[in-house]
Amino acid sequence: MHNAGLRSSGRDYDDRAMADDPVGSKVQQAWLDLGVAQCGYCQGGQIMNATALLKKTPEPETQEIIDAMAGNLCRCGTYNRILAAIERAADKEVSS
């Protein structure tokens, strides 16, 4: 999966840039470990938003994760796996 052309703070970000970032890499690995993606359409944005959350709040509460991710829609309904992956990346217990 490669998502190019997204910009934040004047810098281009894509999945390769995320892999070079320690937090982004941890989030991507959690995504893979838990098999989060279904069709994959929304996943680049989900991963970038999750990474931004963990950079700002390294140990978020569950509700903080839900609130931070509320703007990222997933038509496949992978929300429970997304939450579990973010908790895993934050070294929290994985939600069932």
Ligand code: FES
């Ligand atoms: S995985 Fe299909 S839209 Fe999110």
